[in-house]
Amino acid sequence: MEPVIAIRGLSKRYAGGHQALSDVDLDIARGEIFALLGPNGAGKTTLISIVCGIVTPTTGTVSADGFDIGRQYRQARSRIGLVPQELHTDSFETVWATVTFSRGLFGCPPDPAHVEKVLKDLSLWEKRKARIMELSGGMKRRVMIAKALSHEPEILFLDEPTAGVDVELRRDMWALVRRLRDSGVTIILTTHYIEEAEEMADRVGVISKGRLIVVDEKTALMKKLGRKTLTLNLAEPMRALPAALSDWALTLKADGNELEYEFDANAERTGVPSLLRRMSDEGIAFKDLHTRQSSLEDIFVSLVHSGEGA
Amino acid sequence: MSVPAFNRFGVWAIYRFEMARALRTLWQSVVTPVITTSLYFVVFGGAIGSRMHDVGGVPYGAFIVPGLIMLSLFTQSLFNASFGIFFPKFTGTIYEVLSAPVSPFEIVMGYVGAAATKSVILGLIILATAALFVPMTILHPLWMAAFLVLIALAFSLFGFIIGIWGKNFEQIQFIPMLIVTPLTFLGGAFYSTDMLPQPWRTVTLFNPVVYLVSGFRWSFYGKGDVAVGVSLAATVGFLALCLVAIAWIFRTGYRLKT
Ligand SMILES: Nc1ncnc2c1ncn2[C@@H]1O[C@H](COP(=O)(O)OP(=O)(O)OP(=O)(O)O)[C@@H](O)[C@H]1O
Numbered sequence A: 001m002e003p004v005i006a007i008r009g010l011s012k013r014y015a016g017g018h019q020a021l022s023d024v025d026l027d028i029a030r031g032e033i034f035a036l037l038g039p040n041g042a043g044k045t046t047l048i049s050i051v052c053g054i055v056t057p058t059t060g061t062v063s064a065d066g067f068d069i070g071r072q073y074r075q076a077r078s079r080i081g082l083v084p085q086e087l088h089t090d091s092f093e094t095v096w097a098t099v100t101f102s103r104g105l106f107g108c109p110p111d112p113a114h115v116e117k118v119l120k121d122l123s124l125w126e127k128r129k130a131r132i133m134e135l136s137g138g139m140k141r142r143v144m145i146a147k148a149l150s151h152e153p154e155i156l157f158l159d160e161p162t163a164g165v166d167v168e169l170r171r172d173m174w175a176l177v178r179r180l181r182d183s184g185v186t187i188i189l190t191t192h193y194i195e196e197a198e199e200m201a202d203r204v205g206v207i208s209k210g211r212l213i214v215v216d217e218k219t220a221l222m223k224k225l226g227r228k229t230l231t232l233n234l235a236e237p238m239r240a241l242p243a244a245l246s247d248w249a250l251t252l253k254a255d256g257n258e259l260e261y262e263f264d265a266n267a268e269r270t271g272v273p274s275l276l277r278r279m280s281d282e283g284i285a286f287k288d289l290h291t292r293q294s295s296l297e298d299i300f301v302s303l304v305h306s307g308e309g310a
Numbered sequence B: 001m002s003v004p005a006f007n008r009f010g011v012w013a014i015y016r017f018e019m020a021r022a023l024r025t026l027w028q029s030v031v032t033p034v035i036t037t038s039l040y041f042v043v044f045g046g047a048i049g050s051r052m053h054d055v056g057g058v059p060y061g062a063f064i065v066p067g068l069i070m071l072s073l074f075t076q077s078l079f080n081a082s083f084g085i086f087f088p089k090f091t092g093t094i095y096e097v098l099s100a101p102v103s104p105f106e107i108v109m110g111y112v113g114a115a116a117t118k119s120v121i122l123g124l125i126i127l128a129t130a131a132l133f134v135p136m137t138i139l140h141p142l143w144m145a146a147f148l149v150l151i152a153l154a155f156s157l158f159g160f161i162i163g164i165w166g167k168n169f170e171q172i173q174f175i176p177m178l179i180v181t182p183l184t185f186l187g188g189a190f191y192s193t194d195m196l197p198q199p200w201r202t203v204t205l206f207n208p209v210v211y212l213v214s215g216f217r218w219s220f221y222g223k224g225d226v227a228v229g230v231s232l233a234a235t236v237g238f239l240a241l242c243l244v245a246i247a248w249i250f251r252t253g254y255r256l257k258t
C-alpha cells in the first residue's frame, strides 16, 4: 500500500549552521500510530515542522497522501492536523472561537456540530465560552488538539501531546488517539514517555542527532533487541555465587535470596535449560522463577548510547 | 477530498479574527481617535483657525479635515496591519497560519483587508466628527472613497511588511513614529505647499505623502497641490511597490519561516 507520508532524503540545516536532520527516509503507513522517540534536540520537532510546512527543508522531499508538501501544499496541508509541542494560544479568544477559526483557516465550511463533537470528545464542552487564558495547562493542550481536529484531518501530528498532562488525562488522551485511529486517522506522535509508545504505537522510530537510527514494528523491535531477565527465588539464601555456576553471567540480588540471569531471548542457546540442570545437579533449590522482557525504554537507552559510540 | 483553488473560508477566518480583535478593544479603537480629532478642531479649527486666512477659498478649519483623516489613516493602517501579523509571530500562534492550506496572497488578503477596513471605518468616523465642528463639502465623493480605500490598503500593506520585518515592538513603532508622522506633518496635512517659501516648496515635492494628501483634499474641495492624476499615480505606485515587496517576502520565506 502506498504510504500516507513519504519522506525522502530529508535534511535540515538551520541558519545558524546547526544540522538538525540528516538524510532522513521514512514511510508512514495509512492508519497506523507511529511513535517518534529521541532525546532532547534529536530533531523530532524539526521533522514534524517540515512536514507541516512551518520549517523549510534544506534538501529532500515529503509527500502527504501522495501530494508534495511544497508544490501541492494546499492538498497536502488540508489533510494534516498539527498539535505543536509549545502551547501557543490566543489568550483572549474563547475556546469556541479559536476552534471555529482553525476550521475556517483550513478551508472547511462552518460546522458547529463538528466543533461541538470535538469539544465534547476532549471534555472541553463546559469550557467553550471560557477565554483560553482562563484555562489550565492541560486544558490548553486539549484546546490545541481540538484546533488540530477541527478540520477533520486524515493525518494527525502530536508533538509531545501528554507533556504536563496528569495521569488520568493521559489515559483519556490515549483512548482518544485510539478512537481516532479506529476512525482511520494516521497518527504520528513524539513522546519522552516510553510507556506511551509501548502502550500505543504500532511502529517506533528512534531519532538521535538528526539521524533516524531505527524504524521497526514495536513488537519486532522489542523481540529483536529485547533481552530477558530470569529471576530465581532461592529456597536457601546464598552468600556467594558457587564456582559451579560460573559459566553463566549471574548476579545475586535481595541479600542472596534471588539469582538473576540476563539473556538474549532470540539466541539459539539461551543458556536457561542448562543453567537449571546444573542447579539441580548442585542441589540448589528454588521456590519460584519468572522472566521479564526488557522494556522499550531499556532498548531506547541502549540504542541511543550505541549511536553515540559509533 | 477536493481542495478549492481559493481558500475563501481561510481568508474569512483571518479577517474575522482580526476584526474581532478590534471589537475587543473598541474603546481604544474608536474613542481615542474621536477625542484626538476633536482636540485638533478645538485647537486648529477653533482657536488658531479663527485667526487664519482661508486657504484657496476654503476656511482653515475645513481645509485641515482631509489632512487629519490622512494622518489617522496612515498611522492606524500601519499600526493595525503591523501588529496584526507581528503579534502571532510574537506569541507563536503563527504556526497555525503557516501550516494551513492558505496561500501567501490569501494571508495578505485576510490581514491587510481587515487592517484596511478598520482604518477606513476610522476615517469615516473622523469625517463624521469633523462635520460636527466645521461645515464641509465633498465635491467628488466617489474619488474621496477611492482615495480612502486605496491609501488604507497601501499603508496596510506597508504595515504588514513592517510587522514581518520587525523583531520587537520598538521596531514596529519606529517607522510610523519616526518617518510617517513627520512626513505627514511636513506633507501639507495642515497647510498648502503654496504657503511655503522656496526652496522648501520644491523640497516638499520629494515627500510622497504630499501627493496622497493632495489627491484626497482635491476630492473634497476640487483643489490640490498637484494634479489629481499625479496623486492617483502616486497612490497606485505605492500600492504596487508594497505588493512587490510582499511577493518577495513570501517567495523567500523572509523572517516567517526558518
Ligand atoms: N529555529 C531554530 N533555529 C536554529 N536551530 C534550531 C531551531 N529549532 C531547533 N533548532 C535546533 O535543532 C535541533 C533539533 O531541535 P528539535 O526541536 O527538532 O528537537 P526535538 O527532538 O524536538 O527535541 P525535544 O525533545 O527537546 O523537543 C536542536 O539542536 C535545536 O537547538
Ligand SMILES: [Mg+2]
Residues within 6 Å of the ligand: A044, A045, A046, A085, A159
Ligand atoms: Mg521537540
